[in-house]
Amino acid sequence: MSTDQTAPPALTTAYPEPLWLQAKTALRERIAAGEVKPGSRLPPERELCQMLAISRVTLRKALTALVEEGVLRPAHGRGWYVAAPERKEWPNTLESFTETAHRMGLVPTSRVLRRELGTSTFDEAEAFQIAPGTPLFRVDRVRMLDGVPIAVDESFVPADIAAGFDRVDFTSRSLYDTIAELGFQLDRADTTIEARPADSVLAGHLAIAAGTPVLEMRQIVRDRAQRPLLSSAIRYAGDRYRLRTSFTRGNPT
Amino acid sequence: MSTDQTAPPALTTAYPEPLWLQAKTALRERIAAGEVKPGSRLPPERELCQMLAISRVTLRKALTALVEEGVLRPAHGRGWYVAAPERKEWPNTLESFTETAHRMGLVPTSRVLRRELGTSTFDEAEAFQIAPGTPLFRVDRVRMLDGVPIAVDESFVPADIAAGFDRVDFTSRSLYDTIAELGFQLDRADTTIEARPADSVLAGHLAIAAGTPVLEMRQIVRDRAQRPLLSSAIRYAGDRYRLRTSFTRGNPT
DNA sequence: AAGTGGTCTAGACCACCCC
DNA sequence: GGGTGGTCTAGACCACTTA
Numbered sequence: 001m002s003t004d005q006t007a008p009p010a011l012t013t014a015y016p017e018p019l020w021l022q023a024k025t026a027l028r029e030r031i032a033a034g035e036v037k038p039g040s041r042l043p044p045e046r047e048l049c050q051m052l053a054i055s056r057v058t059l060r061k062a063l064t065a066l067v068e069e070g071v072l073r074p075a076h077g078r079g080w081y082v083a084a085p086e087r088k089e090w091p092n093t094l095e096s097f098t099e100t101a102h103r104m105g106l107v108p109t110s111r112v113l114r115r116e117l118g119t120s121t122f123d124e125a126e127a128f129q130i131a132p133g134t135p136l137f138r139v140d141r142v143r144m145l146d147g148v149p150i151a152v153d154e155s156f157v158p159a160d161i162a163a164g165f166d167r168v169d170f171t172s173r174s175l176y177d178t179i180a181e182l183g184f185q186l187d188r189a190d191t192t193i194e195a196r197p198a199d200s201v202l203a204g205h206l207a208i209a210a211g212t213p214v215l216e217m218r219q220i221v222r223d224r225a226q227r228p229l230l231s232s233a234i235r236y237a238g239d240r241y242r243l244r245t246s247f248t249r250g251n252p253t
Numbered sequence: 254m255s256t257d258q259t260a261p262p263a264l265t266t267a268y269p270e271p272l273w274l275q276a277k278t279a280l281r282e283r284i285a286a287g288e289v290k291p292g293s294r295l296p297p298e299r300e301l302c303q304m305l306a307i308s309r310v311t312l313r314k315a316l317t318a319l320v321e322e323g324v325l326r327p328a329h330g331r332g333w334y335v336a337a338p339e340r341k342e343w344p345n346t347l348e349s350f351t352e353t354a355h356r357m358g359l360v361p362t363s364r365v366l367r368r369e370l371g372t373s374t375f376d377e378a379e380a381f382q383i384a385p386g387t388p389l390f391r392v393d394r395v396r397m398l399d400g401v402p403i404a405v406d407e408s409f410v411p412a413d414i415a416a417g418f419d420r421v422d423f424t425s426r427s428l429y430d431t432i433a434e435l436g437f438q439l440d441r442a443d444t445t446i447e448a449r450p451a452d453s454v455l456a457g458h459l460a461i462a463a464g465t466p467v468l469e470m471r472q473i474v475r476d477r478a479q480r481p482l483l484s485s486a487i488r489y490a491g492d493r494y495r496l497r498t499s500f501t502r503g504n505p506t
Numbered sequence: 507a508a509g510t511g512g513t514c515t516a517g518a519c520c521a522c523c524c525c
Numbered sequence: 526g527g528g529t530g531g532t533c534t535a536g537a538c539c540a541c542t543t544a
Contacts, residue, residue, distance in 0.1 A: 077542030
């Protein structure tokens with residue numbers, strides 16, 4: 001055992017966790033605990049080095065890693081700042097109607113316009129990759145926030161998946177969640193979005209004038225086997241709703 | 254020892270580019286040139302240090318950056334390997350205007366309406382998390398397919414990033430690609446989408462009637478450090494365009 | 507001018523892989 | 526073993542911000 005050059009075993013002399021990782025989690029926890037509030041500055045690097053008893057290079061590795069996580073932001077001659085807590089858990093998912101409602105502190109409800117078991121038309125069959133005439137479960141709903149109509153949702157589900165759906169109360173339940181809770185692995189949703197004028201029927205349901213801009217989103221949701229589970233068309237009153245999402249362009253982590 | 258502790262930098266004494274960045278591009282170019290083929294090993298770090306005349310820490314910063322780009326893969330006791338040029342299609346990217354054009358066999362072009370260096374307003378400054386009055390580069394363009402106007406694009410870029418952009422021909426070049434080629438790591442694009450009626454100016458550019466539905470997409474594109482690089486608002490004629498994407502669902506929980 | 511982050515170095519030791 | 530990447534340090538200088 002030759003001399004250990006200096007390194008007084010500060011607090012944690014453990015091999016399992018690299019020092020910079022320990023520092024990173026320590027810093028993140030302090031920030032999460034509110035010791036340093038969002039928007040305010042961290043102590044200077046040289047100071048943090050003393051506090052954590054690590055070198056500056058190591059500290060900076062921890063700080064840089066926290067930047068990638070979106071926790072910190074560096075500012076050259078000024079210091080390290082805590083980023084606004086804008087953290088989304090699933091950054092690549094579209095914010096759902098329910099999520100939007102909760103973010104805005106509103107109550108989402110639905111009024112069922114139609115709910116039936118029919119047979120698929122040629123177009124529907126093509127979308128689902130099934131034979132025309134195959135039974136399809138259909139639900140049409142007006143979706144509301146605090147009782148104000150926001151959108152009209154037309155959804156189709158293959159009948160074999162939708163067994164028992166005629167007993168579900170879709171005024172408060174999400175069709176999406178209902179399918180997921182049946183154990184199906186929802187994987188991806190191919191989506192198109194466009195702006196269209198409202199026709200008279202839609203305008204009636206939304207209490208807007210015919211011809212008013214409407215945001216139309218069509219989705220086909222598939223499971224891991226790429227089997228279509230749900231096809232939906234939602235039409236939002238243009239001035240009452242806004243889709244929110246975050247696209248990624250980088251490498252996976 | 255004769256000392257001169259502050260060793261004069263050897264060959265590349267350039268201030269503008271950090272050494273590790275020079276090393277990174279040098280390595281990437283060598284790999285791209287085929288000097289090291291995909292799947293094979295790079296020379297040992299200590300050797301590369303000599304070749305590039307830089308310290309190991311600096312070299313490793315370059316190597317790590319190339320990992321983030323997907324060019325290299327580290328293997329602990331074995332070496333650094335050139336990653337297979339697997340071009341993954343990131344599932345959650347929005348189909349770009351150019352991609353849409355190619356898929357449909359049409360030619361995308363742009364007409365520049367405005368291109369100027371101005372100062373940021375309060376709103377713009379807030380979006381970019383910079384001080385109001387900070388210089389911003391702005392480009393307004395009409396985007397066309399086979400000469401038919403499809404959308405109007407208003408984009409803002411911080412002036413320090415946009416250095417030299419006044420010499421770029423944006424009638425055929427993508428603003429997005431231009432930024433990416435400068436070496437910025439575009440990471441995510443926070444997006445909102447809504448349907449609005451066209452105002453008279455917009456309607457004029459798109460040759461549609463005022464009040465016609467328009468699809469409005471606003472994005473803020475950030476790099477890995479979550480620094481805003483680009484803010485844009487694109488308004489598509491409702492009956493001439495459709496956004497296409499695919500969302501994935503993080504399903505655990 | 508002082509304070510802060512950004513870059514860089516030389517050298518050390520550890521953990522992993524393979525012979 | 527010997528070679529390789531992974532971590533860590535102390536100290537230096539540079540660039541940016543603020544006063």
